[in-house]
Amino acid sequence: MRNRHRKAGDELRVSVTRSDAAAADEFTVPRIRPMMVLDALLAIQRTHDPAIGFRYSCRVGMCGTCTVRVDGRSVLACQTEIPERAEHIRIDPLAGLPVVRDLVVDTAPFWQAWKSITPYLVPDEDAAGMDATPAVIKPDSAERERIDPSLDCIGCAACFSSCGIASARRDFIGPAALNRAMVLVADSRDTAAAHRLDVVATDSGVDRCHYIYGCSAACPKGLDPAQAIRRLRKWRFDESR
Amino acid sequence: MSPGEAWPEPETISTDVAVVGSGGAGLMCVLHALSARPDLNVTIVSEGAVGRSGCTRMVQGGYNAVLNPDDSVDLHFRDTLQGGKFLNDQRLAWTLVNDAPRVINELETRVGCFFDRDEDGRIHQKAFAGQAFDRTVHRGDLTGIEIMGRLRDQMFRLEPVELEDVRALDLVHDRVGRLAGLTAIDMRSGRPLVLRARVIVVATGGSATMYRVAAPAREKTGDGVAMCWRAGLAVRDMEMLQFHPTGLLAGDARMTGAVLEEGLRGAGAKLFNADGERYMARYDAERMERSTRDVVARAGYSEIVAGRGTPDGGVLIDISHLGAEEVERRFPGMVQRTRQIGQDLARAPVRVSPTAHFHMGGVLIDADCRTALDGLLVAGEDAGGTHGANRLGGNGVAESTVFGARAGDTAAAIAPHRPLLEPEPAEVRASLERAYAPLGRDAGPWPFPLTTRLKELMWQCVGVVRDAEGLAEASKELDVLAEDVDRIAVPGPPEVNFGWQEAMDLANQVTVARTIAHAAAWRTETRGAHARSDYPDSDSRLRYVVQRRGAADGPVSAIETEVRDVEFSYRAPDGDST
Numbered sequence A: 001m002r003n004r005h006r007k008a009g010d011e012l013r014v015s016v017t018r019s020d021a022a023a024a025d026e027f028t029v030p031r032i033r034p035m036m037v038l039d040a041l042l043a044i045q046r047t048h049d050p051a052i053g054f055r056y057s058c059r060v061g062m063c064g065t066c067t068v069r070v071d072g073r074s075v076l077a078c079q080t081e082i083p084e085r086a087e088h089i090r091i092d093p094l095a096g097l098p099v100v101r102d103l104v105v106d107t108a109p110f111w112q113a114w115k116s117i118t119p120y121l122v123p124d125e126d127a128a129g130m131d132a133t134p135a136v137i138k139p140d141s142a143e144r145e146r147i148d149p150s151l152d153c154i155g156c157a158a159c160f161s162s163c164g165i166a167s168a169r170r171d172f173i174g175p176a177a178l179n180r181a182m183v184l185v186a187d188s189r190d191t192a193a194a195h196r197l198d199v200v201a202t203d204s205g206v207d208r209c210h211y212i213y214g215c216s217a218a219c220p221k222g223l224d225p226a227q228a229i230r231r232l233r234k235w236r237f238d239e240s241r
Numbered sequence B: 001m002s003p004g005e006a007w008p009e010p011e012t013i014s015t016d017v018a019v020v021g022s023g024g025a026g027l028m029c030v031l032h033a034l035s036a037r038p039d040l041n042v043t044i045v046s047e048g049a050v051g052r053s054g055c056t057r058m059v060q061g062g063y064n065a066v067l068n069p070d071d072s073v074d075l076h077f078r079d080t081l082q083g084g085k086f087l088n089d090q091r092l093a094w095t096l097v098n099d100a101p102r103v104i105n106e107l108e109t110r111v112g113c114f115f116d117r118d119e120d121g122r123i124h125q126k127a128f129a130g131q132a133f134d135r136t137v138h139r140g141d142l143t144g145i146e147i148m149g150r151l152r153d154q155m156f157r158l159e160p161v162e163l164e165d166v167r168a169l170d171l172v173h174d175r176v177g178r179l180a181g182l183t184a185i186d187m188r189s190g191r192p193l194v195l196r197a198r199v200i201v202v203a204t205g206g207s208a209t210m211y212r213v214a215a216p217a218r219e220k221t222g223d224g225v226a227m228c229w230r231a232g233l234a235v236r237d238m239e240m241l242q243f244h245p246t247g248l249l250a251g252d253a254r255m256t257g258a259v260l261e262e263g264l265r266g267a268g269a270k271l272f273n274a275d276g277e278r279y280m281a282r283y284d285a286e287r288m289e290r291s292t293r294d295v296v297a298r299a300g301y302s303e304i305v306a307g308r309g310t311p312d313g314g315v316l317i318d319i320s321h322l323g324a325e326e327v328e329r330r331f332p333g334m335v336q337r338t339r340q341i342g343q344d345l346a347r348a349p350v351r352v353s354p355t356a357h358f359h360m361g362g363v364l365i366d367a368d369c370r371t372a373l374d375g376l377l378v379a380g381e382d383a384g385g386t387h388g389a390n391r392l393g394g395n396g397v398a399e400s401t402v403f404g405a406r407a408g409d410t411a412a413a414i415a416p417h418r419p420l421l422e423p424e425p426a427e428v429r430a431s432l433e434r435a436y437a438p439l440g441r442d443a444g445p446w447p448f449p450l451t452t453r454l455k456e457l458m459w460q461c462v463g464v465v466r467d468a469e470g471l472a473e474a475s476k477e478l479d480v481l482a483e484d485v486d487r488i489a490v491p492g493p494p495e496v497n498f499g500w501q502e503a504m505d506l507a508n509q510v511t512v513a514r515t516i517a518h519a520a521a522w523r524t525e526t527r528g529a530h531a532r533s534d535y536p537d538s539d540s541r542l543r544y545v546v547q548r549r550g551a552a553d554g555p556v557s558a559i560e561t562e563v564r565d566v567e568f569s570y571r572a573p574d575g576d577s578t
């Protein structure tokens, strides 16, 4: 391309960690407004390297598959606006998960941890199925006031990546899975609370957390996994919940 | 790699039931198949992340089901047919409304979803456009996360085989033409797979991404329908592509096209043109903004085309009169979405455009999701007929979960009686040859400009309002595009190469686009989502066109058609039950 004169703010430089050491890792893309990190990645794909590896699906913060680290912070690429004044950003894959290629990671360890807390409702068998009646639970009940603000986890693993303990793979179930455990333990429709509390009390459970609060700061849905962990710690010893 | 081949020897896997797609239809199918027959081997093939790709995940507004004793399935049925302009396959629509309440029960009591409650603790149902009763079940304004999150959790209980990041390519037959399995590519390794299966369920979620302004998730590129088309299956209602009236405009950002949910209009949002006129009064004075999607989308489009739109080609939606606090409380997800792009739904009007949203057309199925090919089931948005000419908001996720569940029941019933067959090697080879071709070519166009061409062409000529001239132009251009797509070259390795994915997406999109343009040219009337400026009236005789692939091979195969009269098996258009 001809070396056109551009005024500052017309372009953005993007550094991307690549798996192949020989692949280009610095790109210049045109600045659009508004512009999310995902838009920068798409511009690289469309104009520089069709094979650059990154993931996305919904582009509206619902699927949780586009998570990357931008200048060190674990965020959703599709929901993170590039600051007006930024001239350069750096994009790395999530921490603590094996890289498949470029920015695409294998989320298996995250889901392994999720699975370990029995993440599905364990209902009373007589009260479950197509002919069972949904439970009557008031929206202002203590139970729902605990659960509702903690419910919209999209499994993006931003908390996992931002947690120094989970991402160092030091045998920690991690914030998202513990948050899910808290939600189910608090749910009166569930019958497996005792089992889950045993799991979270093991060595890889709540006691690994050092309360740095990285998880709650990172959650793109505004959930508070650190609070969930505190609750679980308390509930371990308190049958009255 | 075997000598002279562009791909390594495919790995062969065998399974009882292969489920292609992991949206609402795919995962409900797994739930039902494994609940009915825990001994079955069920394999999910999913191009995107399991339970976290596709549009069920993106459902905002909610799910229509009759739960209130003052409501009735008859009423839901009538709304669905009226919304569909009576083009619906009534057996499918009837199945939808009858099963939806039972599936809601199952989602709540078995799957573990928790939908919003009324003060008295029972499930809250909100108003949605085009319906005579408030029957839309929801979780805030981001319902899909709850449904798909919990269905994903069920997979940890049921433990099907999960082939994540694996893209299905083609259905393959045995030597005598019986369904034997499918070809696929593991997108992480770039290696081919052959999956032998007794039963295959196709649930890849339709193709509405092929427009300049479009709402759906990345993966929804008509793969399932194109796959069935190549296998010779019949499709119907392909011209019926729904535009949601209120898609966001965010310039060149990928957020453009993202939907502002229908509940806003249900809650009293008003639509204005750039002149400040509440224009719905000229299109549907009685229902105004609460009119059905087809009417509201066309109205917005007409305003924009008539020069009464905003400079970036939109109209304005305004709900700020409810007060910022109320809007934030009721529609937090939507408010956040607009703030993301520098606007604010809670405080000011927001610029919107019609956005391609949902494909009513699809593969012909019966109420148990069976197709004309023994062993092949289709469920969810890939199937056609349930919604007729226009889908009601809230009937989409109902369709995917209801028919996904039925496909699972059917699969469990028939899998034990179908043998595992041997895929014909020539078919496997032809499929892989097509898939790997873009990687093997030294020179040729990249896929991206061709995708842009397709989206622009469909938007201009096969969009919200159509005419004979534009459709003829589109048919011609699509044939040229099909040839160009056949020349795409993608650099880079086969591992995690989304440029290569897009090349494969595009081939399927063009295949489906050709059938849409063709069916749209056939329907010389205006009905539901299909508006013809040269034929503004609706015919009194209700017919639909069934299309099948003709004999010719290659990218521009012939299209065979058969015109059928709509059967009014339950209710005739004048309102009398039959």
Ligand SMILES: Cc1cc2nc3c(=O)[nH]c(=O)nc-3n(C[C@H](O)[C@H](O)[C@H](O)COP(=O)(O)OP(=O)(O)OC[C@H]3O[C@@H](n4cnc5c(N)ncnc54)[C@H](O)[C@@H]3O)c2cc1C
Binding pocket: B020, B021, B022, B023, B024, B025, B026, B045, B046, B047, B048, B049, B051, B053, B054, B055, B056, B057, B058, B059, B060, B061, B062, B063, B064, B166, B167, B168, B169, B203, B204, B205, B206, B215, B216, B217, B219, B220, B221, B223, B224, B259, B357, B358, B379, B380, B381, B382, B393, B394, B395, B396, B397, B398, B399, B400
């Ligand atoms: C933004 C948005 C909002 C919506 N809101 C509502 C609403 O409020 N209410 C409502 O009723 N309906 C709504 N809908 C419609 C609803 O989402 C769909 O009707 C329905 O959920 C589709 O479900 P599905 O299972 O058929 O497909 P999807 O849920 O779209 O799933 C498709 C699956 O197929 C996979 N796939 C695609 N191609 C391949 C391939 N080649 N190989 C393997 N896997 C593949 C994908 O990865 C994905 O897992 C909305 C749609 C959109 C786009």
Ligand code: FES
Binding pocket: A055, A056, A057, A058, A059, A060, A061, A062, A063, A064, A065, A066, A067, A076, A077, A078, A079
């Ligand atoms: S693409 Fe779905 S959350 Fe970002």
